[in-house]
Amino acid sequence: MPHREPGARSASVKDVAAAAGVSLGTVSNVLNRPDRVSPETREKVQRAMADLGFVRNESARQLRAGSSRTLAYVMLDAANPFFTDVSAGIDTAAEAAGLSLVLCNSRNSAEREQSHLTLLEQQRVQGVLVTPVDPESPALDEVARRGTPVVVVDRTRSDQSFCSVAVDDVLGGRLAVEHLVDRGHTRVAYVGGPAHLGQVRDRLQGARDAWAAAGRPAESLTWIETSALTVAEGREAGARLAGIPARRRPAAAFCANDLVALGLLQHAISSGVRVPEELSIVGYDDIEFAAAAAVPLTSVRQPRQLLGQTAAELVLDEASNPDHTHRQVLFTPELVARSSTQG
Amino acid sequence: MPHREPGARSASVKDVAAAAGVSLGTVSNVLNRPDRVSPETREKVQRAMADLGFVRNESARQLRAGSSRTLAYVMLDAANPFFTDVSAGIDTAAEAAGLSLVLCNSRNSAEREQSHLTLLEQQRVQGVLVTPVDPESPALDEVARRGTPVVVVDRTRSDQSFCSVAVDDVLGGRLAVEHLVDRGHTRVAYVGGPAHLGQVRDRLQGARDAWAAAGRPAESLTWIETSALTVAEGREAGARLAGIPARRRPAAAFCANDLVALGLLQHAISSGVRVPEELSIVGYDDIEFAAAAAVPLTSVRQPRQLLGQTAAELVLDEASNPDHTHRQVLFTPELVARSSTQG
DNA sequence: ATCGGGATTTGAAACCTTTCAATCCGCAAA
DNA sequence: TTTGCGGATTGAAAGGTTTCAAATCCCGAT
Numbered sequence: 001m002p003h004r005e006p007g008a009r010s011a012s013v014k015d016v017a018a019a020a021g022v023s024l025g026t027v028s029n030v031l032n033r034p035d036r037v038s039p040e041t042r043e044k045v046q047r048a049m050a051d052l053g054f055v056r057n058e059s060a061r062q063l064r065a066g067s068s069r070t071l072a073y074v075m076l077d078a079a080n081p082f083f084t085d086v087s088a089g090i091d092t093a094a095e096a097a098g099l100s101l102v103l104c105n106s107r108n109s110a111e112r113e114q115s116h117l118t119l120l121e122q123q124r125v126q127g128v129l130v131t132p133v134d135p136e137s138p139a140l141d142e143v144a145r146r147g148t149p150v151v152v153v154d155r156t157r158s159d160q161s162f163c164s165v166a167v168d169d170v171l172g173g174r175l176a177v178e179h180l181v182d183r184g185h186t187r188v189a190y191v192g193g194p195a196h197l198g199q200v201r202d203r204l205q206g207a208r209d210a211w212a213a214a215g216r217p218a219e220s221l222t223w224i225e226t227s228a229l230t231v232a233e234g235r236e237a238g239a240r241l242a243g244i245p246a247r248r249r250p251a252a253a254f255c256a257n258d259l260v261a262l263g264l265l266q267h268a269i270s271s272g273v274r275v276p277e278e279l280s281i282v283g284y285d286d287i288e289f290a291a292a293a294a295v296p297l298t299s300v301r302q303p304r305q306l307l308g309q310t311a312a313e314l315v316l317d318e319a320s321n322p323d324h325t326h327r328q329v330l331f332t333p334e335l336v337a338r339s340s341t342q343g
Numbered sequence: 344m345p346h347r348e349p350g351a352r353s354a355s356v357k358d359v360a361a362a363a364g365v366s367l368g369t370v371s372n373v374l375n376r377p378d379r380v381s382p383e384t385r386e387k388v389q390r391a392m393a394d395l396g397f398v399r400n401e402s403a404r405q406l407r408a409g410s411s412r413t414l415a416y417v418m419l420d421a422a423n424p425f426f427t428d429v430s431a432g433i434d435t436a437a438e439a440a441g442l443s444l445v446l447c448n449s450r451n452s453a454e455r456e457q458s459h460l461t462l463l464e465q466q467r468v469q470g471v472l473v474t475p476v477d478p479e480s481p482a483l484d485e486v487a488r489r490g491t492p493v494v495v496v497d498r499t500r501s502d503q504s505f506c507s508v509a510v511d512d513v514l515g516g517r518l519a520v521e522h523l524v525d526r527g528h529t530r531v532a533y534v535g536g537p538a539h540l541g542q543v544r545d546r547l548q549g550a551r552d553a554w555a556a557a558g559r560p561a562e563s564l565t566w567i568e569t570s571a572l573t574v575a576e577g578r579e580a581g582a583r584l585a586g587i588p589a590r591r592r593p594a595a596a597f598c599a600n601d602l603v604a605l606g607l608l609q610h611a612i613s614s615g616v617r618v619p620e621e622l623s624i625v626g627y628d629d630i631e632f633a634a635a636a637a638v639p640l641t642s643v644r645q646p647r648q649l650l651g652q653t654a655a656e657l658v659l660d661e662a663s664n665p666d667h668t669h670r671q672v673l674f675t676p677e678l679v680a681r682s683s684t685q686g
Numbered sequence: 687a688t689c690g691g692g693a694t695t696t697g698a699a700a701c702c703t704t705t706c707a708a709t710c711c712g713c714a715a716a
Numbered sequence: 717t718t719t720g721c722g723g724a725t726t727g728a729a730a731g732g733t734t735t736c737a738a739a740t741c742c743c744g745a746t
Contacts, residue, residue, distance in 0.1 A: 063702060
């Protein structure tokens with residue numbers, strides 16, 4: 001049982017073969033097709049491996065065998081619980097397929113995203129799932145073109161150059177506002193931004209559709225645009241909302257995600273505005289903290305785990321099925337009503 | 344610009360060399376020491392690479408060059424914001440050292456942790472940071488013994504067989520309770536569990552120390568033991584707290600982490616208990632959601648990013664410095680007072 | 687004794703890149 | 717004209733594993 005200094009060369013199959021008094025091919029068989037080798041030999045080899053502290057060199061394995069045993073998910077922001085839930089779904093599917101999942105965090109930076117993608121490509125991972133900073137970026141096409149299966153998660157692309165898995169944001173927006181219409185609201189705020197995000201736009205679109213369908217005048221649906229979808233921005237939006245003269249002030253807010261909704265809720269509570277009596281709030285994503293908020297939040301739930309799981313299945317299909325065709329899967333969101341909207 | 348089918352063999356340096364009309368060594372030089380090759384040749388080679396969609400094979404590179412360019416962090420639970428903050432710190436340090444960070448999520452399972460460790464070892468990553476399910480597990484020693492640098496993050500080990508980075512939990516417990524003592528509390532609850540977690544025990548120890556030092560009788564510090572450190576368990580603990588007869592009921596609670604504290608807070612608010620007037624709450628970790636809670640939470644802050652950054656530096660030192668000696672770094676926590684304890 | 691055939695074991699080739707000593711070339715100095 | 721020099725380029729070797737056709741072994745059957 002040697003203690004190897006970090007960096008020291010580790011035992012190779014050749015060393016193991018020598019120590020066990022067998023050929024190199026036999027050691028490999030013990031590793032890959034243990035049934036083909038006699039029990040005694042197998043045992044002898046395994047003992048040698050343990051004695052030498054043998055660790056199979058994955059680079060060499062992969063180089064020769066050609067296939068890697070890992071899947072990767074490049075997350076937009078690991079600090080957002082939504083994405084960690086998605087990753088749990090991916091992990092489940094990966095595990096079922098016998099693959100390991102590695103996560104990379106681009107932390108909202110296109111450069112980091114790019115450098116992760118490059119390395120993963122060079123590592124010849126089985127496939128890459130990515131929630132990109134910018135779904136239209138040509139860098140994604142490059143990766144796919146060079147032969148690595150790519151699936152876009154929780155975003156869509158105008159063209160259909162790869163598989164994607166997302167949730168119907170227009171419908172989600174509609175559900176949220178229909179819920180508020182049902183409760184008799186006549187003045188509603190949509191809180192979210194920045195405007196260039198597809199999701200922000202789609203959810204607003206749905207909100208407007210529902211509003212119009214209910215026969216409400218367009219101008220009674222106010223858009224409070226934020227510069228990011230964060231808790232801090234939600235609080236800030238609360239202040240802006242409070243600044244609107246009471247006569248015209250919306251009595252309900254539909255927020256583009258739960259972080260914003262939580263910020264808004266916090267502002268309301270700390271400034272004495274009762275929720276939902278004076279202000280109803282609908283969030284989006286239904287992250288765990290939504291249900292656990294001081295006033296449990298009504299929210300539009302996305303099937304987060306399923307999102308991840310499906311994405312993983314698509315990428316695996318692309319990696320192994322020669323007749324694979326790209327698909328754009330669109331899931332249906334669901335409204336979860338809680339105290340923040342029930343009087 | 345070929346579109347390569349997934350799985351199809353990709354262009355190798357040899358193909359590039361042929362296409363560019365140069366030798367194989369020159370292509371390698373373009374890749375690794377661009378300054379050594381004349382501008383015209385370099386350009387020619389680069390064009391060939393682009394045309395063929397060449398992607399360097401990292402396995403082969405690593406096999407030959409012997410060194411990998413990645414660091415790994417095996418997280419206990421990616422869904423806990425505390426750990427994602429730690430990972431951000433690691434990422435910063437890794438980036439500074441020119442390495443990529445990959446994350447693996449063991450999701451509280453020792454088996455998953457083990458299988459990730461094994462794969463990382465086989466990949467010959469530069470080093471592994473890990474917040475283990477069980478810090479005493481011999482599996483960690485095995486990995487280190489076989490030559491992969493290992494640093495334990497946010498946990499400590501009874502022996503000193505590897506580097507570790509943690510925060511002084513006893514001190515943290517003391518700070519929390521001293522704060523409550525300062526505010527005149529005479530009955531306090533410690534909420535957390537399960538008891539076998541080192542952190543749960545250490546924080547309680549600190550709490551008891553401070554309580555005794557203030558001359559309070561031991562029996563006025565109640566331990567409400569939970570079965571996990573989650574929001575749901577916090578709510579549950581709230582119910583148990585409420586069940587204590589008013590005369591003997593603690594008017595302050597020190598929770599073993601913020602998730603528990605948030606659950607407790609939620610229970611208090613929804614059952615009409617005013618915070619902090621009727622119940623003061625102190626959390627632990629100071630995650631982002633603590634400050635953003637309905638009643639902003641007083642919490643014991645751990646230097647999360649610094650924790651990660653330091654761990655990364657230690658593992659890099661171990662990987663590259665022949666005179667490396669193991670170190671146990673212990674950071675000092677800090678109390679952040681907010682509304683949940685100020686009358 | 688000999689043979690047949692399944693179970694084991696063997697060893698060389700191949701995977702792709704990096705490294706490094708050797709070669710080449712053009713040009714200035716002698 | 718020859719030498720010497722430095723920058724650019726070359727090509728073979730090495731790195732650890734898997735694969736696979738070929739060789740060997742071992743038994744029971746003839």
